[in-house]
Amino acid sequence: MPKFLTSINAISWYFLFPVIFIHFFVVAFPSILSLLLCLTDWNGFGRINYVGLENFQELFRDRVFKKAVKHNIIWTVMFLTIPVIVALIIAYLLTGIKRGQLFYRLVYFFPYILASIVNCLIWRYIFHPRHGLGGWFENQGIDFLAKSPFAMKETALYAVAWVDMWHFWGFLVIIYLTGMYQVDDSLYEAADIEGATKFQKFRYITLPMIRPIFVLSLIIIIIWSVPTFDYVYILTMGGPAYSSEVVANHLYSQAFQRMNVGYASTIGVMMFFYVGIIVGFFAILRRMGWEV
């Protein structure tokens, strides 16, 4: 056998082949197929007509798409702040706890293992104006939560995000916690001798030490926020009045409700580019020597 086929470099490719093959086959190839469709007006069934860049022009006129993009940005910012801060604080508090730690970790993580449909069911019930909290307050004679936050255009997006964050933040706690446990105890002991406050220890020891894992969690959040779909779809369908519409949801309704498969693919292309830019950005950071 020629040497270049048995070199360690070649062999390492052989080991990679199955995963690349299966993933290309299931995800990449049909995605490419779908990307071709963005130049057509296909409705999913009938004739396929080439329409050039018409779909892209349409996209820039599309009021709902713009709204959805805005919501995706809000969504990302919310997830980059609220659950991250809460999880950091809770994880830090947990490191100082001896008794009951296992219990807390178990509880915080628990919603993360539940199916989205189960989580949505719980919160839809709790926020139901006639049952749940609204009904409970009504029974007490208090007019609170008499309107479902999922049904008000001012709050729908945040209410959906709340449910998603409720299910997600425990995951971050666990990630940060493990990072914090890798910090050498002697650092804290030295700080104690210097008389550092709890916050100072957090700021000058914990945070720098867990930076790699912290940055990683941010990347995960940014990337996962792009195709976010389940919670919006199950809870509000993007409504009322598109006030909780996100891009993946818009794509879905174009493809499956309005049968504009070609146009839906165009939205997919935009998502794809966006993710490409983010991934490229972090790749460059990494090249520049960042430990991310």
Next chain:
Amino acid sequence: MMNKILKIFLTFILTAFFATSTFAATKVVWWMESSADTDPTVQEMMCDAFNAEQDEVELECVFKEDINDTIRPALLSGSGPDMFDTPGASYIKIYQDAGLVKSMQEYADQYGWQDKLLGWAYNSGVFDGELYSIPKNYETMIYFYNKTLFEENGWSTPNTLEEVESLAAKIKAKGMNVYAYGSAGWQPTHEHLVGNYFNTYAGPENVYKALIGEKKWTDPEFVEAIELLRKHMVDEGYWSGDLETYYSLDWDDFNNEFATRGSAMLMIGTWGFNVTATNFGESSDDWDWNPLPILNSQAGSAPNYQLATGGTMSINASSKNADGAAKVIDWILSDKARALKVTGSLGYGAWLLPLKYTDADFDPNIDPRQKRFLTEFAEASDSGNYGYTTWTFYPNDPGVHIWKDMEVVWAGDITPLEFMEESQRLWDQARADDALVPVGKR
């Protein structure tokens, strides 16, 4: 060039899936829309009864929860059932374009289906001059009211906009909601209201002209109708008290609310007969119904019944047993008394076939309120006095827009005129794409 490569590539992939049907020769499989309440009755009175009466064709009824999601892939793949249900003509139009549904014209001629069905109902399945679908059920929008409550307060049922608004004020003064309704669980519920206001404010004549393109949807009567709906929904909170609660209530919620005096009226389709009768059966109140009040003199005379088909039946283009499927359909259409018996045991909320019923076909024990609807509607629709629902007469894209973007009007983000302009644009597009569904001559 690009065009060509794409076409070849994609059509190749598509055609590769039109595989042969896998079912045995004498067996006809029918995918029906499932509903837990009605499935056992349909199985017993339709499917089993058919199989018991003859042995040429064996009918297997499969009840599918999510038929709209599953039938599309199944048809595309060529492995679907011989017969299937759809929610309405806009779906059939798409399947017909794609060659996925079989023309039933030869069967219609052979068995004389045109004579058996109500004219408008037959026409709703005719595309390019051929019959592709038959309505399984027809329905229209009416309103129910709590008769006892109305008598107690000396209220009379409203016939004009002024009467509606003054009655609404009286009902609200009693601490009740005017109408019970909600869209949780079925977002397109909005279109029921849009259709009602189009037909009772702008009037069936104008809606007809707009449907066939002789009138613009941006004309003042339509814009005013939407503005009135916006006012009644948002400013007045006619439905369940306020917009947000309307968004949050589902079928059981609002039916309960109506039956327990949370609301005085229920503006809904005739599919509400069954649940209303059941719920009121447990209360001391009595109920009745009326055709919708006419909100504007240009909307013509009462009664204002909008035509709607609730589900259709069709034959799969790749079915090997189309002849057998046609026999099933003919069996269903051929006995009016049996058809009434089936729909009667379903509370007339399902399987109300659009046949030409006469007085003699009815069971003497039928609820008089129910019978009044059946005979009055048949009379009115046969004499050409009818309106149009959006879900039976709108093509797909404008049809989604009309309920989805209605929320945007309610939210105050766009004006009724902007809403109707977008609707008109989508209609123009659909007309240019030849995506319209049959309306029939008025």
Next chain:
Amino acid sequence: MATARFRQRSSYINHAILIFMALTIILPLLVLAFNSIKPSSEFGANPLGFPNEIRLMNYYDAWVNGNYTQIFMNSLTLVIGTLILNLTVSGLAAFSLAVLNPRGIQTIVVGLYLLVGISIPAQLFILPLFLMWKSLYLLDTRIGLVIIYSALNAPFATFLIRSYMLQLPTELFEAAKLDGASVMQLFTRVALPLSWPVFLTTALIVSLTVWNEFLFAITFIITDEYKPISSILFTFQSRFANDYGLVSAASILMAAPIAILFMFFQRRFIAGLTSGATKG
């Protein structure tokens, strides 16, 4: 002495905060649990509290109407099938990236490819994939869905296993190589036995995602007899929209196996996830 008391007090505050956050999670879950044993007549008067009358029949109804036994087995088949296929391909890839050629161009190329792969929304490729599956006779088969799930979970699993294998001391591999082990033997005799904890972790997480997935399950399984549990809850929600007792019981039935698994493997689960995230 003073410091000790201060510590004591701050620890109370810590516990107070932690308990408060725990309650935000426990209380909604309790509502679900209460609802699952509540008769439907009680929901109006008592929307949140413990039921006055316990009705375990909700579970029986959910079990029978949902045909739970059959559906449970369907889901289990999907999980096991996915684990076998996914762990094999991901394990091989991770071994290559972590041990065979950790500094090679592969790490960047495959890493980027899989990273982008994670972020493609399923709606983008589900329709073409459906058509491909039909032409390959994989539609409406469990193996077809297993292949999809394996691919969808492959990037994550590969990263996770790789990050663990990076920690393995290279001396072990060098020593094995000196003993004349082939590359495949390095994988099966050295890497696998040492990294079984991460395989267990990956297996748990993959099981979780497969168990909870419903978009692909509904689209790619047409025959009712093959449908997994996630799609049943989906249909339950529409069929029994307002029978909260029944739907809650069905939800708990769905969550129970995965919750038990989680309780049982909690330490291992978190330990594995940790090393995955730090070195990712």
